[in-house]
Amino acid sequence: MSASNTRRQIVDVADRLFYEHGFEASSFADIARDVGLSRGNFYYHFKTKDEILAAVIAQRISNTRAMLETWEQDTESPSDRILSFVHILIANRTKIMAYGCPVGTLCNELAKLDHVAKDEAAGLLTLFRNWLAGQFAALGRDADADALALHLLMRSQGVATLATAFRDEQFIRREVADIEAWLRTECSAALAADSRHPA
Template sequence: MGASETRQQIVDVADRLFYEHGFEATSFADIARDVGLSRGNFYYHFKTKDEILNAVIVQRVATTGAMLKTWEQDAVSPADRILSFVHILIANRTKIMTYGCPVGTLCNELAKLDHVAKDEAAGLFTLFRDWLARQFTGLGHDADADALALHLLMRSQGVAALATAFRDEQFIRREVADMEAWLRAQCPEASSLHSRQPA
């Protein structure tokens, strides 16, 4: 395995461990063990855990941006694109019930630690906020697009937090159905939304 592949594997493993166990609780040794590297080889790629965190955040931003671009390409209307965002609660329900929202948990932990990377992590929320605001603008909500985007972000984070606490899949599905109804009420175009939730 080449150096770039090894580095990518480290980032992928760190991303998973930060999500499953938290940034602070994950050590260099934990990451090196799961990657299968000696400490010396590990330090060749990353000198500090903060360097790994920065790489994880960069990767998450890129992955999120690609996902949003795919939603833009796959859905005809802004309302259907917004629905794609709502439905990630169901698509990722198993992980959310176990570990929480990957964006929310990282942002909350780094904020509590007053970590220097907290603003970069919060940039993931900004990506969603700006993208959702553009969709609401496309539905004719120029004046309140950002407020609607924040409201939907708030609801999705609240659902994720309670889903983690109660591990209740039916709660997630009920809340997603309610968000679909809210979207139809906010956006006349959304009345024709295909509201069937993903499996």
């Protein structure tokens, strides 16, 4: 296996372990074990756990940008793009019930630790915030686009937190339906115009 492939595998494994067990609870030894590397070979790629964390955050940002770009390319309507974000709660419900939101849990943990990477991790939420604000602006809600984006982020993070606590899939589905109804109410005029005049 090439060095670049090994590095990518380390980042993938670390990403999973940080999500499932937390950054602080996941050790070098845990990551090396799951990758199948000796400690010596592991240190060739990463000298510190903070270096791995930086690579994990960078990969998550890259993957999130790619996902948002796919929604932009594949979905004509801003309202349907917003729904693509909302429906992440359904698509990832099993993992969310087990471990929470991967973005929210990492941001919360690093903030509690006052870790130097906390702002970089929060950049994931900022990425979603700015993208959602752009979709609301495209629906004619320029004046409060950012407030709507923050409200939707708050709702989705709240759903993920309670879904983890109660392990209740029907709760997730009810909340997603309620968010869909909220979206229709908030942007009813723009949604009607959007459906009459597709891009």
